[in-house]
Amino acid sequence: MDNKVATLLNEQINKEFYSAYLYLDMANFYTQKGLDGFANWYEIQAQEEQAHAMLMYQYLHNNDEKVTLEVIAKPDKTFETLMDPLKAGLEHEKYVTSLINTIYAAAVEAKEFRTTQFLDWFIKEQGEEEKNASDLITKMELFGDDARSLYMLNSELAARVYSAPSLVL
Ligand code: FEO
Secondary structure, three states, X not given: OOHHHHHHXXXXXXXXXXXXXXXXXXXXXXXXXXXXXXXXXXXXXXXXXXHHHHXXXXXXHHOOOOOOOOOXXXXXXXXXXOOHHHHHHHHHHHHHHHHHHHHHHHHHHOOOHHXXXXXXXXXXXXXXXXXXXXXXXHHHHHHOOOHHHHHHHHHHHHOOOOOOOOOOO
16 A cells, blocks of 8 residues: 555544544533433444544555554543534534545545545545534524523434444455
């Protein structure tokens, strides 16, 4: 595999685990606020991020590349309002989209077409991730100020269940 592409994928493993850590911290915030549904939504988001990391880990191994695990950074965002994690989540996903795009561009440049095919799933996934984050902000803007509506939104988010990515390597 092209060295630059392999290095970027290896770095992305770390970034996906950081994403998991960041979302777990958001779940942590909502748990402390008594919003178990919001906490559930972000706990599942954290599970998804771990799955993303493991797909990259597995893909590198499948291609005989060495994987180096680095230190996972401490989540350093502070949240005051119930809206703060939602906005931080959307910003973070936009950032992750830019990272995936960078790896994709490097793979195209190196004619690593097996890797572009692998990354196609992530390109699509990022579209969903951004939409989910944006939808949450819209719902909070609409319903967050009313206690009864917030209770119902919390119940809706409590119903989210984890499903593993349907990506065959
Ligand atoms: Fe791994 Fe939220 O993208």
